[in-house]
Amino acid sequence: MYAAHLAAAQSHGFLSPTGVEIAFVLVGLATLGAALVTVTTRQLVHAALWLVVALGGIAVEYLLLTAEFIAWVQVLIYLGSVVVLLLFGLMLTKAPIGRSPDADSGNRWIALAVAVVAAVALVWVVVDAFRTTWIDLDGPVQGSTKVSGEILFQHWVLPFEALSVLLLAALIGAIVLSRKDNPAEDGAPGAKKGQR
16 A cells, blocks of 8 residues: 555656646635735725635635545635625625725735735744654545544634634624714704704
8 A cells, every 4th residue: 555655656746746736736826816816905895705715715725635524614614604704794884895095004015024924934833833744644534524523622622612702793793883873863962852
């Protein structure tokens, strides 16, 4: 079995990629493009819709890595919940649909510098954490439902539940903000009685 894996690994190199590797790179480039459009567009609704494309691309990448459970969790939670919650928040808080110059603070270069530093730190942490990690090809698939469920509900159940409470609090906050009385529309107390 090991000899078959070794022969398959040696038959495909950097200059002879497989179809899955080519698809992985192409989907990754499309996802990166969608993410860049998400953070550079000045229309909030367009940003949310491009975020759908970016998160969908990440789900496809998980499928190409044979992590089907993580891919469908990505679709159900991020595409089905987080983006819908974001769109509801935009609608409930009466955010402008078109271009919104008020949403741009003018700190693009500072934001770009922070993003580059965060990306470098993230890559460094991931490479340092998994430098000596080896995957047992004869063991259970790492992205399978069984392995992912055991890891999630044994080690990550508290952050998982905390995230759901955070999303619920964000939705309640959006509803509260949208239902506040507007003094300009209602007028001063007793103004309607005086007009009668």
